Amino acid sequence: MINRPIIALDFQNKRQTTSFLQLFPQDEQLFVKVGMELFYSEGTNFVEELIDQGHDIFLDLKCHDIPNTVRQTMTSLSRLGISLTTVHAAGGVEMMKYALDGINKGNHSKKIPQIIAITQLTSTSQEQLETEQLVERSLIESVVNYAKLTELAGLSGVVCSAQEAKIIKEATSKDFLAVTPGIRLEGQSVGDQKRVMTPTAAKKNQSSAIVVGRSITRAEDPFSAYQTIKKMWEDA
């Protein structure tokens, strides 16, 4: 269980990210997610700067490629000192095993990252699964299947919606992580997300960690929104 909400730093560049982080007390150690948007513009140097500032990093690059390429990517990332990173479970068991091998072969002078796998994105609906992916099973079955394959490959857990966290825990082991984005407060616009839950409902449904973007980054007072969400998570 990760005790703080993970804040998705979905910003275009270092300048925007730094002004956002300045809204938090200097000694507040955050768990932040750097995604493709920020990583592709600022690269590894900025990730290392965030680590030096005392933050835990979820580097969310959603790798999905042939096993050998993913292995070498993970070896490159392993030296950074990040806490978590992602691959797509759709890449297959072999790809996920290679990913783990890549991390293990890397140079961990700082911290060994845990790898978690994307199941079905929280922006995917049952209808899209049927009409676009041509998957005939239910969305839940697909997510649970990906979770079992991820566990078989030896990774630490999955990214799924909080709606599926409990069923994943039942289908896998106690320590297997169900990291859940798609978090909204009551009454907030869901935007492009399809499978959402509140922080309280997510915790009650056995989510291991919540990933929160716009509910914090676009709040009028981001630090206060963070504190509210953190408290909801702690108290549930």
Ligand SMILES: O=C(O)c1cc(=O)[nH]c(=O)n1[C@@H]1O[C@H](COP(=O)(O)O)[C@@H](O)[C@H]1O
């Ligand atoms: O890997 C992720 O973090 C992720 C997986 C997923 O299925 N859904 C999902 O929303 N995310 C990420 O979680 C964050 C959610 O942002 P908000 O919808 O603004 O809270 C974004 O950074 C997404 O990239």
